[in-house]
Amino acid sequence: MTARDELSLSRDAVADPVTVTADAAGNLPPAPQSQAAAASPRALGQPHAHESARAQVAGNASYIDDLPELKGTLYAAPILSKVAHGRLNGVDTAAALAMPGVRGVVLSADIPGDKMLAAFAHDEPVFAFETVQHVGQVVGVVVAESVMQARRAARAVQVDIAPLPAVLDPRAAHAQQSYVLPPVFVRRGAPEEAMAHAPHRLGGSFDVGGQEHFYLEGQIAYALPLEQNQWWIHSSTQHPGEVQHWVAHALGIDNHAVTVQCRRMGGGFGGKETQAGHLAVWSAVAAHKFGAPVKLRLDRDDDFLVTGKRHPFAYDYEVGFDGRGRITALVLTMLANCGFSADLSGPVADRAVFHCDNAYFLENVLVASYRCKTNTQSHTAFRGFGGPQGVIAIERILGDIAGALRLDAFDVRMANLYSDEPLADGKAKRDTTHYQMQVEDNILHALMPQLEQTCHYRARATEIAAWNAQQTVLRRGIAITPVKFGISFTATLFNQAGALVHVYTDGSVQVNHGGTEMGQGLHTKVAQIVADELGVPMAQVLVTASDTSKVPNASATAASSGTDLNGRAAQFAARNIRDNLASFVCGLDTCGAGEISFAGGEVISPKGRRSFNEVVKEAYANRIQLWSDGFYRTPKIHYDKTTLTGRPFFYFAYGAACSEVVIDTLTGESRVLKVDILHDVGHSINPAIDIGQIEGGFIQGMGWLTTEELVWKADGALATHAPSTYKIPATGDVPEHFRIALWPEANREDNVGGSKAVGEPPFMLAVSVYEALRHAIAAAWPGGKANGPIALTAPATAENVLRALGRM
Template sequence: MRKLPKSWPADQATTSKAAIAHESAQKQVTGEAVYVDDIPEWPNQLHVATGQSTIAHGNIRRIDLSAVRSAPGVVDVIVQQDIPGDPDISPVFTGDLLLAGEQVNYIGQPIFAVAATSFRAAQQAVALAEIELEPLQPRLTAEDALAHEDFVLATHSIAMGDVEAALANAPNRLQKSMSIRGQEHFYLEGQISLAVPQEDGGMHVFSSSQHPSEVQKLVAHVLGVPLNLVTAEVRRMGGGFGGKESQSAALACMAAVFAARNQRPVKYRMPRKDDMVQTGKRHDFWNQYDVGFSEDGRILGARMILAGKCGCTADLSDGIVDRAMFHADNAYSLNAAEITGYRCRTNTVSNTAFRGFGGPKSMVTTEATIETIAHRLGLDALDVRKRNLYCAEQDETPYGQKVEQHVLPELIEQLESQSDYRARRQAVKQFNNACRWQKKGLALTPVKFGISFTSKHLNQAGALVHIFLDGSVMVNHGGTEMGQGLFTKVAQIVARGLGISVSRIRPSATRTDKVPNTAPTAASAGTDMNGMAALDAVNKIKSALFEFAGEHYRVPVADISLKDDCLWLKDRTIPFEELVKIAYMNRIPLWSSGFYKTPKIGYDRSTGKGRPFYYFSNGAAVSEVVVDMLTGEYKVIRVDILHDVGHSLNPAIDIGQIEGGFIQGMGWLTTEELLWDEHGRIISNSPANYKIPTAHDVPEIFNVALFDRPNTEETAYHSKAVGEPPLMLAISVWCALLDACASVSEYAFTPDLNAPATPEQVLNAIQAAQAYNAEQSANTEESC
């Protein structure tokens, strides 16, 4: 019997479309999985550290690095002028410098870099630098940038209908603003790269990156060499969440510059504290809404201003703010809308991609608005949500795309019934009436999330599939594995396409010399694009095999199929290994490349109309919380989720993604508070003062189910993306906290509750509701 690889447990060896384990799970649990920092060090390897700016904005007047150069273990020291090629490593626009030139624009910006024989020697050496900086007035908040019209990129708007008339004629009107803080990625594996010089001036870069092709491109640019001299390789990451889409390139470029200068392997691994200071986060947003609505809670029109805190450069902020604009409707028809997105420049680290891109930052404000409308009208917020859902009668988004698959009305009805929402709503009211020192909150919120890159050219992928003479298969594609199970799902797609057991499949590291010019693994499109590219390669191989088999065995091609590790003919079966050997002897190609480009999409920025998304993923969550009235502390006591993933390729991985995304979103909205001081220095810079969720925060009752409905679009076996949408299901926790705070005033008053809703924020909201009660009581007594 053929021995199975460790990556596929024996009891899962024949499963190509079911809930099998992650391909690296066993290796990760045993410690055998190799990450960049696990690669054995070369005897002459160097390590990198950087000297950083201590002010948020200013001019560099003098740099004296003589003490740094003479420090023990130091081999090389560089400033911007020492970079052989282009020092600008921006992913899309310009301004992201590998090392600062004449000016610094945030605290922590690298000014010089050191390569030494050990990590400790490099770290100790940078402290010896003498740098004179001339401070300039920094801009630190989105509100400040908005007031001064200081933006990294041009403002963009989308609109539909007559907003002015809709607002003016609405019987009810609500104006609201909300501050929503960002989020630290806090991946388990920090930013790291290893550069190894090759012959002919080439460079092999091992990187923890979601975008190997960008690493390749930018390394080539800083070295001043063609791209074909640089190979970027990524086998796996210990988490990414968007933080390694653009930000990882700086480490690869820095290591490569030193490796080229010294012809020695160079590793650049950021300590956690440096990582939290020097790398971008999820954007803070300051949002303003003006909404008109009817007596039954239907939204008649809305004007929205979304101001993203981009930091000192553009990075990926254009697409992030666009995504916030595209998702400002969430699941609801706005009828008439004007949505404007501002890209605010601040003297802070340039913010970047994070799971959901900009979508979560507008969606939470929309859901807060729904809660406030419900309280204003004395209605259940769920009923207001259901009245405003996209449906056949109201299906056009503000950017002109029609919602074609109306999943949410049925999905919400099913979740409402399964979670026993109505009875629990009554139980919450009874609890709140009976209990003075604790209040419960309950909320059911939907998610409608568009799937595709909003930059059309990124919606493409390539793959290679090789069948070897023993019947084993290797798959390579442009997607990267960051723990989300992409490699597992693509292996299952290939196995299913070839009709063989998944144990035959081995995914190989993502490398730019195998599949070139790839998109980042982001936008929840990894499986959609790379899976379809791999399937394209499989279909080319199958076509050749079937044509050969038809001639060789004198059987019509229509009577041939591949399944259960065999070629099935009309009257017999041929084992897959035998088929492969016979095909090889007859010179039939047993490998192929595949390519995929997402169809139907296109957005015209000049008109603000188009179809930026191939389809929508949907879901809904019910969350119940209990809040301490004296401290603002709270506990999430139950969560019920029903999520739409189309026909699931792997229910175990999909449910794991939903659970993990929800908890990460809950952390963003409750405990993870990014804070800067008045000088622009980040003060939430370590695990001691930045609190991600722990096992203690996971609700004791946590029910997750999949809504089994095939994707109507032609995706891999009619599945749907699952990476990002679950994060926004956690908005139900934030809304439940708001619901609990509003219950203090019997829902007559909706207090402000910014995000994250830390216990301090919740206590402030409770006290605001209590102050409202006192004011109303005083007014009543006065009128009497």
């Protein structure tokens, strides 16, 4: 049997099917959602189907490219730079203008407002002028009567660029002190002194690659000029309010003249937080010039070339530790490859600093964060928003410590967890982060041992060691890693939300809030919250498209806070209406407001029951307000952004994953065999959606660390710019043994429904795959132990695994 045969057979040999569990004890989830939802008088806690699921399966869910187009709509396509860095001498459009259907070209000189985007750093042009900063930078757009006419003409435009030296690597940028923003340093204790006295010391350098968002629906915008210089923008965006601001800024008009709407996105993952704004601005500027609606949809290759990715990071570290593997000193340098402009690199790099502790106490630590400017796409938000880049650093370091001491990595991780154990001075405990936030809700001391037991980690580790001792080609590895992820925007001002709830005279309910739906089920959860607040069935509640004319100044749907913020705002709006109705019924029945309850589609008082619909009709006849707004601001958070100290997060979400892998030492190929996850979502609002988010987040994280490799050539061109050259996980990469259990405890903070955020935290559970691969690689060295830290560059492609094995 060949090694390849054994790799294939290992999947078939696993008898366990893909299984999910609904509590930490291993109990199965409720009955199928339609039955469970029908049997329960409450919507919260039930696995209701996604509000658009039926329409999506039937092909009836509309995305922007499905919308009917107004008569006279034109189409735009981008003109791209083919040079990584250079002086822009001119643009020759003659050949393009002579092509059939072409209406014209839009360049920087055609922008009626500011030529720079309204980003906070004000460092990115709408269209390139004077210089170009990366291959794929948009110099302008061609506008034509059809999509293909515009794309063909855009490729015919000749751009005269005089090349300048380009910087493509964060280490080279750091050496030249080329930064998009100033460096940030966070220090606690005396790391240099503690390092000098540490019983053991290690140092090293490593790199972790970026990641393409690969949303199913590419970037798209449709700009419609209205009367009196007003504008309607359809944008596939996570942040309609920012698109509104950017378009108004570029057109030189007030925000109130621009309305942005988004019913749904076909995926976002952070890639549509800021960078959807570019397409909206380009479309609007083109529509302004030609006085007609303009649609711009990037094809997949251009999307890859134009848009930013997850930030690649480079790391240098020195760590001191004792005989148990407990860290006594750490000096960590993180070099973030930000691309050519700041975009969201500041807060992304900040969150990497916040999460470079992950779940572990660091008493003496110095973290240096450099935001490096390179001549690549401007990197941007991506699920986890810098958190994964911080978490993988400390997990790699702890794995290195375990290897140096010949200890089980699980035990080393347990020894370093935050705890109530007092420090040597007796004045403080091991429960405060390096940025001075106390960890008050730590459940990992219970959660991690429970996962260790339920996944049979010790027995499997013994079996794997025996397997590896006998194999000549295949090696297996196993690892458990935790996650502690802070929930809130690190920019405090974004931790606010608004919502509108309308109850109509037939009892139907319409909800509008500032969040956006990108497939993650936000609208479904908000509908559940409102349904429970009013005591009506889910089917009676409709959540409408995100719209800047309904809820203004809304924050981006990001930072895993969509339900926390918008769900609470919608709950408050519904509560106001419920209180109005309760007061009305009290007047009819001469009772106290506290004696009125809403459940099962009824309004219940001590004197009887009325249907909700009946009460609404009577209330309207008596001129009772049946609509309300709601507003929520996250409590308790505060921090000094200049020193990165304080309490930037409302609470932490926790979890742990055990991953088992196998590698082929001849080819470098690898496969994930088994995954067991125990994750903390508080009291789940919708277990089906939450489990789906955990599954998707983990697999996407696995892709980041195993197959999704971005390669820039020496001339700055992105070589991996299509599905043929960029490998995301497919169904065949999902392990057959994939078990997920939800931790049963409610959120200790007063969050909506006792829930916790679930969008981003599970992504970092995939670090267990990376650490399991390093465990397998170590087992392939003579004697089953490497001479030093396993230098595995992420993603762990076959080539990088072979390099880590010393065979390339």
